[in-house]
Amino acid sequence: MISSQRKKRKEVSVQKIDLEFELNGVPVEADVEPRSLLAFFLRDHLGVKGIHVGCDTTNCGACTVLMDGKSVKSCTVLAARANGTKVTTVEGISSNGNLSALQESFARNHALQCGYCTPGFLMSSLYLLGKNPHPSEEEIRKGLAGNLCMCTGYLNIIKAVKEASSSNFGSEAGNRNNKNSGGS
Amino acid sequence: MVEQIQVTQEERRNYIGTSLRRVEDKRLLTGNTNFVEDLRVADTVFVAILRSPYAHARLLKVDVSRVRKMEGVIEVATGDDALKYSQPLPPYAISKFPSEEYCLATKKVRYMGEPVAAVAAISPELAEDALELIDVEYEPLKPVVDPESAMSKDSPLVYDSFGTNVVGHNHGKWGDVEGAFKQADVVLKKRVGLQRYSSTPLESVSVIATYDDISGELTLKSNAQMPGHVMMTISKIFGIPSNSVHLIINDIGGGFGLKTRPWRQLSIATILAMKLPGMNVKYLEDRTEHLSSGGQTAGLMADIEVAAKKDGKILAFRFRDINNDGASLTYAGTYASMHATLISGCYKINNIEWDSYTVLTNECPSMPNRGVGKPGIVYIVERMIETVAQELKMDPAEIRFRNFIQPDEFPYVTPSGRIYDSGNYPAVLKKALEVSGYEEMKKERDRLKEQGRLVGIGITTYIHGASATAREIEGITINIDPRGTASVRSGSPDMGTSHSTAFVQIVSDIVGMKPDDIRVHPFDSYYSPWTPFSGTHANKFSGPDVEAAVMAAKLLRQKVVTNAAAMLKTGPEDIEVSESVAFSKTNPENKVTIQDIAKATYQNPYLVPGKIDPGLEVTWIGNNESAVKAFDATKEIETGATHQLVTGSGSPTGYMTYPNSAHVALIEVDRETGIISILKYFVVHDIGNVINPQIVQGQLHGGVAHGIGVALMEDFVYDEDGQLIASSFANYLKPTTMEIPNIVDDHVVTPSPRSSLGIKGIGEGETFGPLVTMCNAVEDALSEYGAKVSTLPLTPEKIRNLINRA
Known part of the structure; x- marks a missing residue:
């Protein structure tokens, strides 16, 4: 058949x-x-x-x-x-199965539930942190306003980005086009 | 009454109650996912669906002769195929009328977006192109979109043979309503309404269907959230034995109820698969399709009359509600029936009359959405309480304290015959007032109001109704394999709801294993246990799913202990199991790993001296004794339940647990623009014990965010011709990072006596609060105008109109 x-x-x-x-x-x-x-x-x-x-x-x-x-x-x-x-x-953005600092922060802060929107949020966050390595909460909110998440209510995503940014994130984000840019 | 197996040993708690990191996350964070759209298989054809542009029209002709000749088109399906291959789509709640609806329209189209024909082509783009070559002739008919008009005798009929659009009616009367109204100091009337909305899972419905005409097996790889209903329904619609329906559910990109009954999408793919045996027929519903035809809530309009004493005590209320379930019987009636479930909320009100109508219109069919009719009844009761408080110039917190069911009154039997398990409503509100600094907040509001700012406080307290009904039993298999690793299979798929992590926590603690040694597998009907209720809905995980897991894990532990005792030459009562090692309590050095127990029990079971129990696998289907007892008590007395399941007759809907919440918000309205800013938001809830606090908080955040979306922006607007105006995320607005405020949460813990872990449900409940809280806060903010809110969403336009009208 x-x-x-x-x-x-x-x-x-x-x-x-x-x-x-x-x-x-x-x-x-x-x-x-x-x-x-x-x-x-x-x-x-x-x-x-x-x-x-x-x-x-x-x-x-x-x-x-x-x-x-x-x-x-x-x-x-x-x-x-x-x-x-x-x-x-x-x-x-991760290498050999090791999560980058941003991905780690998402996991630690429960910044994802179903995970369908997560790749998009990670990429928008990387772009934001590349431009602005230490964004305020308001700047994170503005930077991620173009991504929708139906599960988390965003608060843990904002927290995860904030936490990743304060862990010396700038160098990693600046390196984001490198295949091995995972920071962990 | 089910005979229960008694398992007595006490297990350690290393993981239950902790925020164990999610086991699901690594795959999801790295793009290593198995959403249906991620699956690429050979011999795939792609489906596009031609949908009705009319809300109501006679279907005169569907001519597919041109499209059949198009290069790249492999197969076409129309309503004629639906008649040939399938049965009508089954109703869930209403049995009075025969279903005439097929997955592809026959004779008539009844809503904009109804599937008319489907094409399978060698690429998604060509399938889409091909739709233009299908020639359809419609004779437009006058549609009916307003549910009240739909009730009138001269209304156009959605289904001609029914002779009416009113397909459901519930009436209940409890206590002495007339007598109570006579004793009232105040009698108030209020009209309230809820728009049609949806939680809109970011991933729409998707499926890959494959039919083997030699073996007669139908394989569906889908993101359906209720495998039990799919197995019952698809096998019935297509006359395929259920043991030949191979349903595989991998990742689900959110469900919220919208993926419980994807009959149209699955059936269309199945028809094409049956016409193309051996081919993989892939259908990915797009956003506009999902919004216009994937399902919406039922719209609600309610007229309430309430009788109260001057001291704020509510004596009685009566209400008439009209529920707009759109153009299908498939889920009609269920929203209305849920009103009986929480009819008096968290208040002791004994005199109630309820008159409820379920109406069909030429709009999108209704579908379950995060709480179904529960947000509706919470909205009715809470807006009524608020109206009384305003009339009596009473503090909204105070009126609630005066009417609460008291902590010593549980189990509490409501007028409509539901039996609340446990709770402490005054404690929850008290804590919410403390956490929010309510007294200070009121002063702050007054201070800001004096400066001319429109600032308001909203409060609400309500019951959720969770953990499904005790009858909705779930199945689970836990297996420790010959190499000592454990696998969990259940009928309850994870759709972002962290089931895998919670199962791992339960199995770790009860069996005594390391979390890393346990893996939870996706649903596969060939290998996972399932019941008609299997699925993720109604906060069911916290009820039947956890009960099945606990019981299976206890039985598995018993096997581990029996075998460990034999191997360690001691008695079972001397064995403790923890972190994948079993040891003697009296001599902890006398120990054996679960890996070695597995090796011995599978490979050399009869060489171990003493009594051994070969095979470390348990399947358990059922619920616990106290839940079943409570259900038996409820079913004798409740009214208003009409659920039919998929094939059976009406069944009770008393929930297993009844969590409750208090929401408090401080908002500001911009006088010029009408835009609402949420300055502060607080949630205190009682969901009993908690398996994973971080996951619970995530559910709480997501719930409140969705509720805020419904309260402020989301609305499926139809024009008078039945055209859906809000058919993309550009005009069906969802909240973003800019709208969701920081949320402070806290907890009161009243363990549920019906749960073996003392838990209650989370997931649906927190979506209800913002609907009421925002209305109450807006009326408080606009008190100088005396503005009253009756419907949602509270768009800037609506707020400006309220101000202008004053």
């Missing part, structure tokens, strides 16, 4: 464009449909699990990644835009 269904799976010819970029420190070459969005390209074609699509309208931030060090919501960035850039996802 499976083989007969497979016959129906004719390849569909669509125009594609070439793409070269660095994903978590590893060079990637791929071809991509011009209309492909970065979130879906990373998730469906490259198998990146640390990107979730919670809204499609740039409201929830679960798809946040860093592109050349800046946080972007990858559900509203064309994959083609990644050409020539360095893209960092949550997979790129």
